Amino acid sequence: MKKLKVAITGGIGAGKSLVSNFIEREGFPVLFSDEIAKGIMQSDVDVIRLIKKEFGEESYINEKLNTKYLAEKVFNNEDNVDKINAIVHPIVVEKINEITESLFKSNNLVFVEIPLLFESELENLFDYIILVYSNENLRIARTSERSKLSEGEVRKRMMFQIPDEEKKDKVDFVIENNSSKDDLENRVKLVLILLKELSK
Numbered sequence: 001m002k003k004l005k006v007a008i009t010g011g012i013g014a015g016k017s018l019v020s021n022f023i024e025r026e027g028f029p030v031l032f033s034d035e036i037a038k039g040i041m042q043s044d045v046d047v048i049r050l051i052k053k054e055f056g057e058e059s060y061i062n063e064k065l066n067t068k069y070l071a072e073k074v075f076n077n078e079d080n081v082d083k084i085n086a087i088v089h090p091i092v093v094e095k096i097n098e099i100t101e102s103l104f105k106s107n108n109l110v111f112v113e114i115p116l117l118f119e120s121e122l123e124n125l126f127d128y129i130i131l132v133y134s135n136e137n138l139r140i141a142r143t144s145e146r147s148k149l150s151e152g153e154v155r156k157r158m159m160f161q162i163p164d165e166e167k168k169d170k171v172d173f174v175i176e177n178n179s180s181k182d183d184l185e186n187r188v189k190l191v192l193i194l195l196k197e198l199s200k
């Protein structure tokens with residue numbers, strides 16, 4: 001039995017969460033790095049202190065992370081993106097490693113949804129990488145439709161992400177998501193058959 005760590009990556013709005021949720025429903029553990037990052041930013045006293053020092057006390061309102069303010073501050077300035085990444089990413093990696101090791105006690109396959117895998121140069125942490133790939137116009141339409149972020153906000157974040165076309169050459173599986181959710185699920189099923197075989 002081989003223990004395999006598999007990354008699920010892709011640009012903003014590509015469909016990573018749909019893929020991850022499907023994989024979870026099939027019975028496999030999935031870690032979500034955006035959520036792990038938020039947890040750390042909400043509870044780690046050193047991280048909170050550094051964020052307030054770099055970006056101001058307004059970064060938290062009544063002890064709660066002020067995501068709107070911080071996103072505005074961070075995604076308008078490359079230095080700020082570098083600064084927040086340097087504060088948060090090393091601790092996220094530590095946490096992912098810790099949780100993965102404990103999940104490997106009772107699982108052979110552990111998945112990690114990690115949007116900024118290549119941007120943070122973390123590809124060597126993983127045995128296999130899945131890229132969820134959708135055309136840029138679809139990603140913007142789908143993300144704006146979800147109404148969490150405006151088109152402008154999505155485009156700003158894209159500026160700090162490596163284009164998915166470049167990532168295609170560096171991954172083991174490309175799951176296209178330019179058609180229906182059913183098509184997406186069927187493609188994920190095929191990849192899971194392969195990964196289960198590889199972990200035997």
Ligand SMILES: CC(C)(COP(=O)(O)OP(=O)(O)OC[C@H]1O[C@@H](n2cnc3c(N)ncnc32)[C@H](O)[C@@H]1O)[C@@H](O)C(=O)NCCC(=O)NCCS
Nearest residue numbers: 011012033034037067070071074084088092115157160161
């Ligand atoms: C600025 C913050 C508070 C905004 O929070 P918000 O709830 O609006 O977004 P969320 O964290 O859910 O991220 C949504 C998407 O935005 C993009 N994004 C987030 N952080 C970054 C970044 N540093 N660089 C490029 N894109 C990013 C990713 O595609 C991500 O999936 C938050 O994104 C953040 O703290 N980012 C820096 C830490 C980080 O890199 N977290 C992501 C995973 S480790």
Ligand SMILES: Nc1ncnc2c1ncn2[C@@H]1O[C@H](COP(=O)(O)OP(=O)(O)OP(=O)(O)O)[C@@H](O)[C@H]1O
Nearest residue numbers: 011012013014015016017018142143146179180181
């Ligand atoms: N094939 C599809 N057909 C219809 N809607 C889709 C499809 N793929 C994704 N969506 C929708 O697009 C939005 C973005 O998808 P999802 O949240 O899975 O992407 P993500 O890569 O996790 O995004 P983010 O980077 O913002 O976390 C969601 O509202 C989702 O339901």
